[in-house]
Amino acid sequence: MKQTLLSLRGVSKVFGDRTVLDALDLDIDDGEFITLLGPSGCGKTTLLRLMAGFEQADGGQILLAGKDISHAPPEHRPLNTVFQHYALFPHMTVFDNVAYGLKMEKRPQQEIRERVEEALAMVQLGDYARRKPHQLSGGQQQRVAIARAVVKRPRLLLLDEPLSALDFKLRRTMQVELKRLQRELGITFVFVTHDQEEALSMSDRVVVLKEGVIQQLGTPREIYERPANLFTARFVGETNLFPGRLERVTDTSITVDVFGVHRTLRKPDFPVLEGQDVNVLLRPEDIRVLEPDADHGLPGKVVERNYKGSTLDSVIHLNDGTEVLASEFFDEDDPTFDYRLGEPVRVSWVDGWEWLLPSEPHDSASERLIDA
Amino acid sequence: MHRVLQQPFKTAVLLLVWGWLLLLVLTPNLLVVGASLMTRDAGSFLALPLNLDSYRRLLDPLYLEVFLHSLYMAGVTTVFCLLIGYPFAWALSRIGKQRQTLLIFLLIVPFWTNSLVRTYALKLLLATNGLINNALMGLGLIDEPLQLLYTEGAVIIGLVYLLLPFMILPLYSVFEDLRRELLMASHDLGAGKLATFMHVIVPLTLPGVLAGVMLVLLPAMGLFFVADILGGSRNLLVGNVIKNQFLDARDWPFGAAASILLTVAMAVLLFAHRLSRRRLGDEEPAT
Secondary structure (H helix, E strand, C coil), X not given: CCCEEEEEEEEEEEECCEEEEEEEEEEEECCCXXXXXXXXXXXXXXXXXXXXXXXXXXXXXXXXXXXXXXXXXXXXCCEEEECCCCCCCCCCCHHHHHHHHHHHCCXXXXXXXXXXXXXXXXXXXXXXXXXXXXXXXXXXXXXXXXXXXXXXXXXXXXXXXXXXXXXXXXXXXXXXXHHHHHHHHCCEEEEEECCHHHHHHHCCEEEEEECCEXXXXXXXXXXXXXXXXXXXXXXXXXXXXXXXXXXXXXXXXXXXXXXXXXXXXXXXXXXXXXXXXXXXXECHHHEEEECCCCCCCEEEEEEEEXXXXXXXXXXXXXXXXXXXXXXXXXXXXXCCCCXXXXXXXXXXXXXXXXXXXXXXXXCCCHHHHHCC | CHHHHHCHHHHHHHHXXXXXXXXXXXXXXXXXXXXXXXXXXXXXXXXXXXXXXHHHHHCCHHHXXXXXXXXXXXXXXXXXXXXXXHHHHHHHHHCCHHHHHHHHHHXXXXXXXXXXXXXXXXXXXXXXXXXXXXXHHHCCCCCCCCCCCCCXXXXXXXXXXXXXXXXXXXXXHHHHHCCHHHHHHHHHCCCCHHHHHHHHHHHHHHHHHHHHHHHHHHHHHHCHHHHHHHCCCCCCCHHHHHHHHHHCCCCHHHHHHHHHHHHHHHHHHHHHHHHHHHXXXXXXXXX
């Protein structure tokens, strides 16, 4: 049975004349790994700071395990933060950094030593206790910051883009490490990132934020496969957006005209009318590239091909100039599988793999965002 | 050798700096050391043989007392500068950029006026018939003018007034470097305001405090004209002793020895400052 650990009820935050968060509601379950995902300026860091107590909400309530902590200072909140730039105290050793929170709790010396050593062993830094932060690598500093936060055994750990300063490979390692820590400790993690790949691979649930408003809340799979709107569709993963017009609507199916090709698809969840414009969303891996003489699909030509090891990613221009991204797995049985630039092809997709969204006003940037 | 030719600009700049230091810093200081080891001479000021007499005379109770009293006044000056400068620098680093620029500008404006002139201005304020006394009497708070001028207090006020910017600027610099994230981390880990101040803010601003102390304590002992103008005859600074030896008593070796004493004290403070920087992990002292 899932229990709510932290509840935000109608939380608002205004800086000057800019509303950063507007009456936001969010329930975070006990023990989950939840990620706040959005572009910079979407309010995700502000949301985290409100939880930590570094900022005060201008409206609404924050409840931790049912208790109102909206006005409690950070030092009185049973949650801890891992900062983006680690924020290790430069004048203290690794040991003293990790011990700091326990010293503030006035724990006995013996207990402090045991718990600090345990925390450092957990992040594999047992031998580094006497070092100063500046003698450690970025990844090691990051691990000290995590040890320092979890040694207090918080109910909730807030992580503010903790991996953004690390290089790609180290980042991957730390992602796995963080997941492992979260499982072992059973602490609820609230993770802030603008990296959608990171969000998908690490989280139990993802909150997609834009301009202080939650766009979608769901599992990584829901977010990726069934985006609630165009913003989420474009921000999470790469997307092909085909404008379509509804020609026929029955109880279970619809017929859509996409670039003059008529396809009968499953009826979407949102109400539909004949003659209405819709967006047909296709992930690059949903696209099939066919021979030019195939009996269906949209004609176009290959303008770019990127060998990615396990997949071949290509960019195809349809005859009207629309750009399509396709990502195909290598076919073991076809060693010559490849394209020449300029080669004419036809583009189609696997039936049922499309996702329909109603067309939104101000939807001019769709083509530009495909390759973003 | 070819590297010198490859980087003519770098070489030229380095030569200029080293030349400057050698000619205008090292040479005069060596001359002072030399002078301090020579013998007084009425005609040409300095004469052989070399000896340590001047240093021995520094230990004379009379001069020791002047030195200690001077150190005491400089110490009180430093404490006041710190008490005023620390919160000021802290606030300065926390306000908006525009007001920050204005305040730093105001802090620097007095430097455009000669400090001697500013000390005379202070004298006008503190004099028996001065602005402060007249104002207090006008308000009926006192019946007779207070003895403000020619007191120890007057010298200390003068020193604090002249040296306060030298305390504020290095402190401002360390407060600017103090990352807000560190204070947030401290609160996040359960430390209240006082604990954060003691465990994070004080240790991290210590290099600035030491730099400020260096820039105030030693100059305070040397600013003879402040003691001359505001202190009367009883509140001498080491600077007065040095000046008197050179200009009045014509005892150059002794004056030189006294100034070496100040230089050595400065070196000790510099060393302490360097140590405090090391502790924070800086490879090179920033000041």
